[in-house]
Amino acid sequence: MKKTIITIAIIGLFSPIIVCAADSGLPVSDVHIRSLAASCAACHGTQGNAVPAAKTAALAGLDKQDISTKLLAFKSGERSATVMHRHAKGLTTDEITALAEYFSLQAPHVAAPLTPQRLRADHAN
């Protein structure tokens, strides 16, 4: 939590383009980045906490420099990828920096397992 306050304070101090959304108390950039970061959840889990057995990286709590270096290398083509180059090329450098920061600040934890069930007889389709 302290980390979050400090981060927001730092963003607030050093970035002239980031302003507070009128009433929500969150900087506009956080509102933008949290939904972009949430888009990554399909492969990397909610807030970067991937399901343990999955063959995709858990991003929560990783070093922000590492994340952005990798994403920038995917973007430039310097590092080959199966899928990630398609995403990295579509992001701006600023978005990569902000995403790296966002995921580095998420607390890593083991995503709770979801257990499959027997399909009920009354299911509509």
Next chain:
Amino acid sequence: MQTNRRDFIKLAAAAAAMGMSTASLPGFARASKPPIGRVVIVGGGYAGATAAKYLRLWSLGAIEVIVIEPNRQFVSCPLSNLVLGGSKTIDDLTFGYQMLQSNHGIRWVHDQVTAIDVDAKKIRMQRGELVYDRLVIAPGVDFIYDTLPMLQSAEAQQQVPHAWKAGWQTVNLRKQLEAMPDGGVFVMNVPAAPYRCPPGPYERASQVAYYLKSHKPKSKVIVLDANAEIISKKGLFTKVFNEMYAGLVDYRPNNTLVDVDVAGKTVKTEFDAVRADVLNIIPPQRAGKPAQMAQLNNIDKRWCEVDFLTYESKLAPGIHVIGDAVAAALPKSAHMATNQAKICANAIVQLMAGAEPDQAPVFANTCYSYVSDKSAMHVANVYRYDPVKKIMVSAEGGGVSAAPSEQEGSFAAAWASNIWSDTLT
């Protein structure tokens, strides 16, 4: 951010102390006990369940969220073609809603919507009524039987399944395939685009061919496509049909269905009649019934026009539409449905706090198709809001796999377990 409500108040106070937002304390912090408003979500599929979770997460519990869903379980359409191929069962793709409800304090109503009173902001269900401050309609798709009236009845759909909403329909089609003799003909159609899951029918043809190749090699798959060509991952599927399943898949473009003889399992196109041993008809689609009840399906009388910053209907202020029901030049995929849900939830949280929604939403879509039990291939793209066109447009760098591979099969499995966990826990 993993903040609770108390942290959020402290955070807001800290921000205020640093001169970031001294005008007022956040709306959420002020109204911490009674909710600042109620959002009712119609539909607990990928879009509706995701919107519910992220509304609770991002409002720090300050928005009351109620989901209305007639089914007790979530059954994933993604991966359901693998049930036809035989490498998954329907039970592998079926999950409960309990974790989603208890982890996020989401109220759940097991009922069916019967009417939506837009002016009174009221929803009628079979067993009660609910009022809302904002409504999110995530209805999925509804089948159109205007040109295929013979398939409207439940009995006809038992004989000729659509299997385009996963569940017993999928199980039924798999059983018919298992019972089909070697040398039998499996006939399926592809409706004219747009429909749910653009590569889905071609993935289905591949999965059926995968099963037949090892179990009933004298059999055949005939694909009658109403479109002029394969409309997703064209080069890849062409190669799969011609090489991996050579002699098994007979793909016929420009073949619109004009008649179906249900008992005789025969379909007529403009060109000829095709007799099947197992017949699978995927009807054309439109926005699901709750969207029709609120008369929001204004585009071609099928899909709902929305503002892509908020997913608010262009016809009804305060009502948002997400998922396959939206009129958009975007693939109707599960990942896209969850993206729309998140942009919508983010915007609603801002709007209910009196703040401006994100003016430049960006999201990614990754869609895998399995062509065997282990091999998959992707199409992936980033989409960003174009402020001039006011729609989501493809960003640079999108594209498809060079070829299907087992490595991508393992990524596709990771996609499934992560999107299920994101949507349902």
